[in-house]
Amino acid sequence: xxxxxxxxxxxxxxxxxxxxxxxxxxxxxxxxxxxxxxxxxxxxxxxxxxxxxxxxxxxxxxxxxxxxxxxxxxxxxxxxxxxxxxxxxxxxxxxxxxxxxxxxxxxxxxxxxxxxxxxxxxxxxxxxxxxxxxxxxxxxxxxxxxxxxxxxxxxxxxxxxxxxxxxxxxxxxxxxxxxxxxxxxxxxxxxxxxxxxxxxxxxxxxxxxxxxxxxxxxxxxxxxxxxxxxxxxxxxxxxxxxxxxxxxxxxxxxxxxxxxxxxxxxxxxxxxxxxxxxxxxxxxxxxxxxxxxx
Numbered sequence: 129x130x131x132x133x134x135x136x137x138x139x140x141x142x143x144x145x146x147x148x149x150x151x152x153x154x155x156x157x158x159x160x161x162x163x164x165x166x167x168x169x170x171x172x173x174x175x176x177x178x179x180x181x182x183x184x185x186x187x188x189x190x191x192x193x194x195x196x197x198x199x200x201x202x203x204x205x206x207x208x209x210x211x212x213x214x215x216x217x218x219x220x221x222x223x224x225x226x227x228x229x230x231x232x233x234x235x236x237x238x239x240x241x242x243x244x245x246x247x248x249x250x251x252x253x254x255x256x257x258x259x260x261x262x263x264x265x266x267x268x269x270x271x272x273x274x275x276x277x278x279x280x281x282x283x284x285x286x287x288x289x290x291x292x293x294x295x296x297x298x299x300x301x302x303x304x305x306x307x308x309x310x311x312x313x314x315x316x317x318x319x320x321x322x323x324x325x326x327x328x329x330x331x332x333x334x335x336x337x338x339x340x341x342x343x344x345x346x347x348x349x350x351x352x353x354x355x356x357x358x359x360x361x362x363x364x365x366x367x368x369x370x371x372x373x374x375x376x377x378x379x380x381x382x383x384x385x386x387x388x389x390x391x392x393x394x395x396x397x398x399x400x401x402x403x404x405x406x407x408x409x410x411x412x413x414x415x416x417x418x419x420x421x422x
Contacts, residue, residue, distance in 0.1 A: 174330065178323060210300045222291040
């Protein structure tokens with residue numbers, strides 16, 4: 129039993145680190161290659177979804193079985209549109225409107241949202257740790273979006289709203305697919321979710337004609353965020369929910385904002401003030417506090 133728990137912890141840490149690195153790559157594609165959020169989202173989902181399903185097929189997974197059960201189809205579509213879409217698209221738009229570090233940290237209000245859901249589901253009142261975590265999360269968000277000056281927003285309204293939408297999406301993404309993942313496997317569920325998202329979004333968002341610079345650096349960036357920041361990150365993250373509770377998964381993934389902040393500052397020269405750093409530390413402290421809860 130302990131070995132399974134350890135496996136779950138390792139999986140969520142690896143997934144979160146790859147995810148954190150992918151946000152920096154996405155900012156690179158915006159900043160230096162001038163790609164659009166819509167194109168990145170559509171290509172990411174169609175390619176990654178197809179590769180997930182190919183992996184499942186080669187592993188003798190039954191790709192079409194899920195579509196024969198109406199309740200499972202409903203669960204998949206809910207995961208797809210309420211969880212996967214805002215987790216990815218709103219997050220990419222938040223990066224576009226701000227930067228990788230800010231978007232990632234705002235998204236990591238997600239553990240507080242998951243906590244609220246778990247308390248409501250189990251009909252429990254928050255304890256002292258829960259209350260401290262919520263206060264830190266609110267305080268951290270306040271510092272990031274205002275730089276301590278309550279009269280002005282330090283980031284755009286669009287960045288804040290996209291970031292909050294991605295946080296709620298990620299909470300649903302963490303909690304909603306557990307049953308069908310245990311029944312069908314992560315590659316099948318995530319593969320279909322991404323392929324449906326990418327295919328429909330190709331027509332609804334219509335990212336054509338291609339805008340930006342297509343060269344070796346662009347192709348390398350696409351490979352990195354699809355292979356490591358999507359395939360491996362999503363697989364490791366969702367696979368971890370088979371071994372440890374979703375609330376713990378969401379909290380342990382605090383390594384993602386740390387990874388994103390470090391890479392954004394060192395590689396893309398993102399400038400962060402003292403107040404913003406304090407705000408980020410508050411939110412990271414929130415997820416660490418929740419992770420330590422048994």
